[in-house]
Structures are given as C-alpha cells and as structure tokens.
Amino acid sequence: MISPNAHLASLPVYEPGRPIEEVARELGLDADAIIKLASNENAFGPSPKAVKAMRDVLKQNHLYPDGSGYELRQAIARKHGLKMEQVVLGNGSNEIIEFIGHAYLGFGDEMVISQYAFAIYELVARIFQASVVETPAREYGHDLAAMRQAITAKTRVIFVANPNNPTGTCVSASELEAFIRSVPDHVLVVIDEAYQEFQPSAPDTSRLIVEKPNLLVMHTFSKAQGLAGLRLGYGLASMEVAAALQKVRQPFNANLPAQAAGVAALEDEAHIARTVKRVASGRAFLQKAFARRKLRCVPSSANFVLVQVGNGREVFEKLLRHGVIVRPMQGYKLPEWIRVTVGTPSQNRCFLKALDAVMATF
Numbered sequence: 153m154i155s156p157n158a159h160l161a162s163l164p165v166y167e168p169g170r171p172i173e174e175v176a177r178e179l180g181l182d183a184d185a186i187i188k189l190a191s192n193e194n195a196f197g198p199s200p201k202a203v204k205a206m207r208d209v210l211k212q213n214h215l216y217p218d219g220s221g222y223e224l225r226q227a228i229a230r231k232h233g234l235k236m237e238q239v240v241l242g243n244g245s246n247e248i249i250e251f252i253g254h255a256y257l258g259f260g261d262e263m264v265i266s267q268y269a270f271a272i273y274e275l276v277a278r279i280f281q282a283s284v285v286e287t288p289a290r291e292y293g294h295d296l297a298a299m300r301q302a303i304t305a306k307t308r309v310i311f312v313a314n315p316n317n318p319t320g321t322c323v324s325a326s327e328l329e330a331f332i333r334s335v336p337d338h339v340l341v342v343i344d345e346a347y348q349e350f351q352p353s354a355p356d357t358s359r360l361i362v363e364k365p366n367l368l369v370m371h372t373f374s375k376a377q378g379l380a381g382l383r384l385g386y387g388l389a390s391m392e393v394a395a396a397l398q399k400v401r402q403p404f405n406a407n408l409p410a411q412a413a414g415v416a417a418l419e420d421e422a423h424i425a426r427t428v429k430r431v432a433s434g435r436a437f438l439q440k441a442f443a444r445r446k447l448r449c450v451p452s453s454a455n456f457v458l459v460q461v462g463n464g465r466e467v468f469e470k471l472l473r474h475g476v477i478v479r480p481m482q483g484y485k486l487p488e489w490i491r492v493t494v495g496t497p498s499q500n501r502c503f504l505k506a507l508d509a510v511m512a513t514f
C-alpha cells in the first residue's frame with residue numbers, strides 16, 4: 153500500500169464550523185430552523201452589489217477567468233495606495249497562508265505564533281515541515297514583545313492576526329507598528345487583517361510596506377464583505393514578496409464570479425458600514441448578556457465573542473440539539489470556552505434562549 157509522506161501522520165485535521173445541512177441531517181431537524189454562529193460569517197448577507205455582479209457574469213462561466221485578475225487587483229491596489237504588482241489573490245486568504253508555506257517554509261525553519269493563534273498557521277507550518285514556536289498569550293491576546301524575543305536566526309515567518317481569531321483581541325496601532333518595524337529583515341512578518349473592518353481603530357498596516365519589504369498584510373472577503381462561500385482573499389506586500397507568492401499560485405485560483413464580486417464588494421462601502429454598525433451593536437448586546445449571566449468573555453474587537461461556559465464541548469453539543477451551531481474551542485486548548493459569531497438580533501436572542509436552557513442542565 154502506498155503511504156503518504158511520514159510527517160503527515162501526526163498532522164491534525166482542521167475542524168471547520170459544522171455546516172447547517174449536516175447538522176440538520178444528523179439531528180433530524182429542519183435546515184431552516186438552524187442558526188449557524190460558528191464561522192464568523194456575515195449574518196447580514198453579502199453585498200447586494202456583489203450578488204448582482206456575480207449574476208451578471210454567470211453566462212460567461214464557460215470561459216476561464218482572467219488569470220492575472222487585472223481589474224480586481226487594480227481595485228485592491230487603489231484602495232490601499234499600492235501597485236497592482238503588490239497584490240496577490242487567494243482562494244480565500246487561507247490560500248495566501250499556504251503560498252507563504254510554499255515560498256518561505258521548509259524543514260528546519262521556524263514559524264513564530266502566539267498562543268491562541270488561528271489554527272491554519274500551525275497547520276501550514278507542519279505541512280511544510282517547519283517547526284512552530286508559540287509564545288504565551290497576554291490576557292488572551294498577543295504579547296508582541298515575547299514574540300519579538302522568540303525570533304531566532306532560523307525564524308522565517310511570524311504571524312499576528314489583528315483582531316485575533318479565536319479570542320477577538322486587538323493590539324494598538326502604535327504597538328503593532330513598532331513591532332513590525334522591529335522585526336529583522338530575514339523574517340516575513342504577516343499581519344492577518346481578516347477582521348480589520350470591525351475595529352475602526354485597527355490600523356491598515358499596508359501603509360508600512362513601503363518601508364518594510366518583509367511585511368505581508370492579508371485581507372479576506374469572507375467576513376465583513378459577507379462572501380465566505382465564494383472563497384476570495386488577498387495579500388499585500390513588496391514587489392519581491394508578491395512576486396514569490398505569485399510563482400506558487402495556480403493561475404485561476406480566483407474564479408470568474410469571485411473576481412466580479414470582489415470589485416463590486418470593494419465599491420460597496422455602504423454595505424460594509426452597515427455590517428460594522430450592526431455587528432457592533434449585536435456584539436455589545438451579547439457581551440452585556442454574558443455579563444448579566446456571570447459568564448466571563450474576552451472583550452471582542454471582531455464579529456464574534458469568546459465566552460467561558462464550563463464544559464465547552466458539552467455546551468456545544470447541547471446547543472446543536474436546540475438548532476444553534478457555535479464553535480467548541482478545545483482544539484485551541486480552551487476547553488471551557490465556546491466562540492459565538494454575532495448574528496442578527498433575532499439570531500442572538502435565539503442563541504441566548506438556547507444557551508439559558510442548556511446552562512440550566514448543568
């Protein structure tokens with residue numbers, strides 16, 4: 153029997169949020185009655201302009217998309233004040249993380265991450281046989297000084313998600329900028345800004361690329377733009393780093409509807425502003441509700457809240473039976489916690505009602 157590469161044997165399988173249809177099948181529930189607050193999607197839906205743009209290109213789907221992604225990369229470059237050659241498209245920003253592995257990681261290399269970092273970083277390190285150096289968190293967030301200290305001659309990549317997933321913490325603009333400037337030139341410093349829109353004071357660090365050729369900033373259309381199903385994200389970097397990532401990219405990784413929707417979504421600032429406002433109010437509602445129930449939560453700068461419920465796995469399982477999907481956190485070594493995405497007002501109320509019923513069983 154042919155065996156896969158040996159280092160894959162101990163590789164954990166990433167556990168995504170449970171899909172609605174799967175939970176419906178398994179528990180014999182009606183899919184329409186299930187609420188998914190498990191993957192930090194936009195509960196208010198995609199930009200209507202992006203939906204129209206996708207509809208408009210459906211009849212051209214017998215053709216390959218523009219392999220260079222010209223229009224979308226131009227639009228992204230304009231938004232960030234960069235050149236098109238500094239923009240790399242990904243099939244979700246998760247794919248950009250994989251490009252980093254292809255371009256910069258190998259056996260013997262080190263990746264520095266924080267405790268409670270996004271799980272995909274470590275997964276990619278291990279796929280490319282790099283080792284992971286994890287620094288302890290500070291109040292569930294990044295300890296940037298400790299991360300800086302952990303850099304060695306073998307370090308190739310360092311990741312900071314700001315705001316962070318799964319904890320929702322954010323570091324200040326001045327702290328982050330000082331940190332980026334302090335990272336030595338032999339290390340690629342990656343700032344993952346998947347949730348940047350939700351924290352208006354979070355800096356757009358792409359401004360620093362001009363002085364830091366070893367900086368890579370990642371963005372996604374999956375969260376504030378509400379296009380998680382489409383799979384679209386991008387990386388911003390110096391010409392040199394962007395060129396290295398382009399080399400390992402499949403030419404059609406950003407598909408035709410995705411490129412069209414991306415351009416429209418970038419222009420639809422009203423949709424993003426509406427989303428951000430609604431998320432802030434839903435987040436405040438949930439955080440207050442947790443406080444009233446004496447449940448500890450980490451103050452969040454994103455569209456989800458990490459809350460300490462006791463036995464996270466059991467609460468997750470029991471919530472499923474009430475038709476509410478959240479995310480258990482034992483994979484992040486936070487077994488007492490669940491992560492819940494901010495939903496619509498009615499979804500948030502349904503979740504709290506189910507949570508109250510579940511907590512009463514303990």
Ligand SMILES: *Cc1c(COP(=O)(O)O)cnc(C)c1O
Nearest residue numbers: 244245246270317346372374385
């Ligand atoms: C959701 C998320 C992403 C984006 O994932 P996509 O592949 O673009 O859907 C990236 N980083 C973090 C930390 C995230 O939570």
